[in-house]
Amino acid sequence: MISIERKTAILKFDLLPAQSTVAKYWPGRADSIGYGDNVVYLTFSKIEQNGVARWECGEFGRAYLLMRRACNRSAETVRGNLRVGLSESGEVIQPEDYISSHRKSISDAIEGQAAMDLVRGLALAVSFRDEFIHAPELTHAWLNHRGAAPVAHELKKHTWTAQLGNLSDDRYELFADVFGIVELASYQDFSANVLPSFAARLDEATASPTMAQLF
Amino acid sequence: MSTHIEYKHLALSLNMAALQNLNDCSVPPAIKDQLLLVLCESGDSNCTTLQRGSDGRTREVRSRSWGLRAFGSEDDIIEHIAKASADAEGMMIAIGNMGSSGCVSAESYIRKYRRTLQRPVGHYDALVPLMHSLLTLYGAEEAIAGSEYFSALKREGALTACAYGGYSIRLTPQDDECVSILRHLAMAYQLWKDNPKIWVGFEGLGYLDHFLSKYFRRAA
Numbered sequence: 001m002i003s004i005e006r007k008t009a010i011l012k013f014d015l016l017p018a019q020s021t022v023a024k025y026w027p028g029r030a031d032s033i034g035y036g037d038n039v040v041y042l043t044f045s046k047i048e049q050n051g052v053a054r055w056e057c058g059e060f061g062r063a064y065l066l067m068r069r070a071c072n073r074s075a076e077t078v079r080g081n082l083r084v085g086l087s088e089s090g091e092v093i094q095p096e097d098y099i100s101s102h103r104k105s106i107s108d109a110i111e112g113q114a115a116m117d118l119v120r121g122l123a124l125a126v127s128f129r130d131e132f133i134h135a136p137e138l139t140h141a142w143l144n145h146r147g148a149a150p151v152a153h154e155l156k157k158h159t160w161t162a163q164l165g166n167l168s169d170d171r172y173e174l175f176a177d178v179f180g181i182v183e184l185a186s187y188q189d190f191s192a193n194v195l196p197s198f199a200a201r202l203d204e205a206t207a208s209p210t211m212a213q214l215f
Numbered sequence: 216m217s218t219h220i221e222y223k224h225l226a227l228s229l230n231m232a233a234l235q236n237l238n239d240c241s242v243p244p245a246i247k248d249q250l251l252l253v254l255c256e257s258g259d260s261n262c263t264t265l266q267r268g269s270d271g272r273t274r275e276v277r278s279r280s281w282g283l284r285a286f287g288s289e290d291d292i293i294e295h296i297a298k299a300s301a302d303a304e305g306m307m308i309a310i311g312n313m314g315s316s317g318c319v320s321a322e323s324y325i326r327k328y329r330r331t332l333q334r335p336v337g338h339y340d341a342l343v344p345l346m347h348s349l350l351t352l353y354g355a356e357e358a359i360a361g362s363e364y365f366s367a368l369k370r371e372g373a374l375t376a377c378a379y380g381g382y383s384i385r386l387t388p389q390d391d392e393c394v395s396i397l398r399h400l401a402m403a404y405q406l407w408k409d410n411p412k413i414w415v416g417f418e419g420l421g422y423l424d425h426f427l428s429k430y431f432r433r434a435a
Contacts, residue, residue, distance in 0.1 A: 071301035078294040095297040096322040
């Protein structure tokens with residue numbers, strides 16, 4: 001099946017100022033923010049398959065994870081199964097060009113106030129498993145605090161689903177929310193679907209050519 | 216944690232037309248004209264061996280050996296290398312040396328292989344390194360059981376069990392004809408396409424350094 005990557009929105013957050021807020025929800029974890037370049041990314045791609053385009057979650061975390069995903073996906077461009085661009089049937093691209101374009105889009109990520117405004121409207125349906133995770137109750141508490149109480153899966157043990165949204169208006173609390181999303185993404189069997197309200201916001205944000213138009 | 220260091224690369228282009236003309240086995244369409252093999256001399260950064268130098272002194276050097284990096288059509292190879300480029304980006308793979316001098320971006324890593332594929336060793340030369348080497352198949356027990364060709368080889372004793380649950384076939388020409396080598400390779404390719412998780416490799420490749428001087432593009 002041919003997939004066409006229409007748009008990509010990469011949001012960049014420097015979490016360093018939020019150490020004390022993160023420590024409130026995840027005691028002992030705040031130091032981990034200072035490791036490396038303390039920057040995390042949330043990525044979303046608009047993928048079209050069989051004429052239906054929808055926003056999908058990409059990688060949530062540090063830049064190397066984004067690059068790893070781009071490298072793995074670039075293999076699909078070799079036979080034209082993954083195309084890019086806004087033209088009707090998409091453009092065939094070489095894997096090295098695909099990787100380069102993602103490298104550039106990471107460096108051109110939406111950041112600062114624009115990223116915060118966009119992430120405030122975030123609405124995701126998430127699913128995760130926390131069987132071997134250290135202190136998952138802290139993440140559960142944060143989800144409860146955001147009004148997204150996880151619901152246990154009926155059949156699979158240690159698996160939960162939640163409707164994540166209503167992120168805080170406060171700047172530092174919002175950073176803690178981003179930390180929480182990245183934390184959740186590191187859990188086993190994590191998957192997230194973009195809900196329509198956030199998809200509309202992503203469309204709006206990427207409509208302008210200056211905003212995160214990747215190709 | 217170790218890094219896998221790639222030192223030398225060589226592409227072989229095998230002309231599969233001879234096999235097609237004989238019409239004795241179905242050659243997969245993707246390799247009906249040529250089968251490309253990319254061989255690489257590589258080793259892990261934390262594996263060493265003792266080597267006697269020209270001055271007679273024994274030194275500890277990183278061990279390295281030639282092996283198969285990717286094979287199939289050009290698309291198969293670039294697809295495989297594109298996936299592996301994630302390791303190059305994460306510095307799990309280096310080229311030529313450890314550290315920053317061997318560090319390579321994912322894009323450069325793919326381009327390196329594209330350049331290697333531009334000048335493959337062809338014609339009879341391409342068969343020389345493979346002659347009498349061992350074609351090895353790992354993690355392929357179920358796949359072999361499901362393959363008529365390899366099951367027959369196993370019954371005949373041509374396909375023998377080797378270390379780590381693998382199987383190997385000696386690529387020896389039968390009746391002074393190299394077609395048997397091409398046939399084994401074509402069928403190994405088909406087996407790998409049907410079962411992408413199996414690991415195909417070579418042991419005992421020879422004469423590769425001779426071809427490097429002929430085909431390897433040295434830095435100016």
